Amino acid sequence: MKTVTPVYSITPFTLLDYPDRTACILWFAGCNMRCSYCYNPDIVLGKGKLSINQTMDFLHSRKGILDGVVLSGGECTLHKHLIPVIKEIRSLGYVVKLDTNGCRPKVMKQILEEKLVDYVALDFKALPESFQSVTSSDLFAEFEETLMLLIKSTTCFELRTTVHADLIDEKDFRAMVCFLESKHYKGNYYVQHFVNQVPTLGNLGYSGKEFINKDFSTVHIQVVFR
Numbered sequence: 044m045k046t047v048t049p050v051y052s053i054t055p056f057t058l059l060d061y062p063d064r065t066a067c068i069l070w071f072a073g074c075n076m077r078c079s080y081c082y083n084p085d086i087v088l089g090k091g092k093l094s095i096n097q098t099m100d101f102l103h104s105r106k107g108i109l110d111g112v113v114l115s116g117g118e119c120t121l122h123k124h125l126i127p128v129i130k131e132i133r134s135l136g137y138v139v140k141l142d143t144n145g146c147r148p149k150v151m152k153q154i155l156e157e158k159l160v161d162y163v164a165l166d167f168k169a170l171p172e173s174f175q176s177v178t179s180s181d182l183f184a185e186f187e188e189t190l191m192l193l194i195k196s197t198t199c200f201e202l203r204t205t206v207h208a209d210l211i212d213e214k215d216f217r218a219m220v221c222f223l224e225s226k227h228y229k230g231n232y233y234v235q236h237f238v239n240q241v242p243t244l245g246n247l248g249y250s251g252k253e254f255i256n257k258d259f260s261t262v263h264i265q266v267v268f269r
Contacts, residue, residue: 046096050070050071050095053068066112072091077180077245078205078245079207084243102137116142120151145185148188162199167223167232170183170219171183207237210247213253216234229264233267236268
């Protein structure tokens with residue numbers, strides 16, 4: 044395990060990616076989705092560059108400086124050594140946040156049952172009828188299973204969606220909120236609008252912020268625009 048190279052790069056310090064924590068980000072290479080708005084095309088399409096040994100050496104060097112570690116990508120749950128890596132990270136005293144598209148519910152089930160992470164950010168890409176066009180994958184059922192595992196767990200998590208006008212309009216988004224209500228989700232639902240004029244995986248045109256000032260919150264779901 045120590046010589047495999049799943050990590051594309053490391054962001055050594057962030058105050059934005061882990062709520063109320065100082066953290067670093069481990070960017071795991073590869074993904075099984077091809078979202079055209081993805082801001083990490085090099086990571087999604089690239090190969091890992093850093094071994095587990097190199098990654099753990101870095102984390103050893105940051106003990107006492109950082110509170111937590113964010114596991115992101117790409118899609119970190121695709122990597123077969125993820126769970127032992129998390130256990131080793133936790134042994135150093137770090138809290139762990141996991142970013143995921145929800146494609147590996149069996150992996151998530153083990154992580155939740157063993158209480159291996161402290162916080163999860165789950166991407167809600169789209170509803171079933173548009174999931175294929177948004178993600179170039181047929182993985183909505185896996186996402187839904189992961190969502191239900193998180194709703195039933197005691198682990199803190201958030202839901203988030205990236206909005207581009209060509210992919211998700213106001214009607215679509217309201218339907219996504221209704222879907223979450225039907226699953227009895229309660230909590231914050233974070234929305235980020237597509238950032239124009241930055242490198243992405245696809246060739247999307249300009250997207251405005253047409254419904255940023257509208258209220259989509261419900262009794263149980265607080266929609267928050269980032």
